[in-house]
Amino acid sequence: MDHESRIHIGFLIFEGFPMACLTSMIEPLRAANEIANQPAFAWTLIGEKKGRVMSSAQVAFEATQSLAEANDLDSLFLLSSPTERFADAQKSPATLRSLARHGVTLGSISGGVFPLVRAGIVHRQPVSVHWCYEAAFRAEFPDVDARSDVIVASARLQTVSGAAAAFDLALRLVEGQLGRETAHEVACWFQHPSMRGEGVRQKVPVAQAPHTGDDLPDLVLRAVDIFASRISDAVTVAEVARKTGVTPRQVERAFKAATGQSPTHYYRAMRMKAARQLVIYSGDAIADIAAAVGYGSSVPLVSHYKAAFGVTPQQDRRRANQFRVDANKPVPSI
Structure with a gap:
């Protein structure tokens, strides 16, 4: 050649x-x-x-x-x-x-x-x-x-x-x-099993469960899609039930069986992950981040964030910034 x-x-x-x-x-x-x-x-x-x-x-x-x-x-x-x-x-x-x-x-x-x-x-x-x-x-x-x-x-x-x-x-x-x-x-x-092309969706971890979503029941998958589309505009379990054509109790039972947690806690975990991305990878004010993930103020966000990650958003951002600066180390990337 x-x-x-x-x-x-x-x-x-x-x-x-x-x-x-x-x-x-x-x-x-x-x-x-x-x-x-x-x-x-x-x-x-x-x-x-x-x-x-x-x-x-x-x-x-x-x-x-x-x-x-x-x-x-x-x-x-x-x-x-x-x-x-x-x-x-x-x-x-x-x-x-x-x-x-x-x-x-x-x-x-x-x-x-x-x-x-x-x-x-x-x-x-x-x-x-x-x-x-x-x-x-x-x-x-x-x-x-x-x-x-x-x-x-x-x-x-x-x-x-x-x-x-x-x-x-x-x-x-x-x-x-x-x-x-x-x-x-x-x-x-390289023992690479198959060549993926365009149109193949990413594997996304299910919150606090050893899944990537492929083996979740259809009802849960549809509810997760609704949750993912409403990160900034909070949706209730009742609304999700109406959109999926079932009762709120059916949504609750399906989530508990598939993920081990309620849909409310699952949705909160999704919003916290989105909030953490904004804390670490943006310079947005915490109040703006709260609004971006569907909170009316930063107070409940800070409380839920600390429960999820063990630190406040401010502490997490300081840690990330220090990690970037000390010895020129980067924040972990994918």
């Missing part, structure tokens, strides 16, 4: 980027090169500036090229935590937009969707947002079409929710470049 037909992928890494997301995409591409015995894929680690970049796992990587020097790329993926921003808020986003205009496919993995959107790359296109970041993302970008699919991709914009989804996207690239048989062999190398 000649240089012209090779696919060259850049990974723009920020401090605290999720290491698994990077390796989950590079390793299948490396394996594909070995299996095909040809350099079908090449990759470059890029930073705003050249040099050492610390990952979320406290393993350092070397950005061998600066963003300003990025060239000869077919695709460029952003990897970061949700809180990271460009050091040069004018020049770096402009460079990304210039790359896009010159035919480079841009994308993001996990929290990298935040700087991607901040750069003005995404307009009316949908993007994949990890469920862990959904509340913070919607608060910052209410007009962006955030999807829960593991992969949301077009010819010019490719976004994936996390590390496993990055592996799936890499397999798609291998299939497109080297064929289905090679992609299947790569998947088997």
Whole structure:
């Protein structure tokens, strides 16, 4: 395979980027090169500036090229935590937009969707947002079409929710470049059971239960969907019962049997998780966060938050900020 037909992928890494997301995409591409015995894929680690970049796992990587020097790329993926921003808020986003205009496919993995959107790359296109970041993302970008699919991709914009989804996207690239048989062999190398595509929803943990939702009864799943759509506009169990065509008692019994808790407590846990995203990944005032998750004031929010996480929102935010600053450690990312 000649240089012209090779696919060259850049990974723009920020401090605290999720290491698994990077390796989950590079390793299948490396394996594909070995299996095909040809350099079908090449990759470059890029930073705003050249040099050492610390990952979320406290393993350092070397950005061998600066963003300003990025060239000869077919695709460029952003990897970061949700809180990271460009050091040069004018020049770096402009460079990304210039790359896009010159035919480079841009994308993001996990929290990298935040700087991607901040750069003005995404307009009316949908993007994949990890469920862990959904509340913070919607608060910052209410007009962006955030999807829960593991992969949301077009010819010019490719976004994936996390590390496993990055592996799936890499397999798609291998299939497109080297064929289905090679992609299947790569998947088997890593014991990756199947290649997920667009339209596949993320696995989301059920609050305080060892499930991802697949084995929940239909009534509970429908109620959870209603709860998820009404985080900021609180809904009662009676309303959920009316919408699902059953009695409140049936909803109560179904939740207790499936999750071990009442629908009210389950719903509160969902709202607390959304609140914690906003506490850690946004700078919003606690009163605004309370309103965003359906509370009339911050007093009950603080009480429920402390019961759920053992600290107040203010204490949790101070802890997160201290973790970011001390030894330049990032808040954990997905």
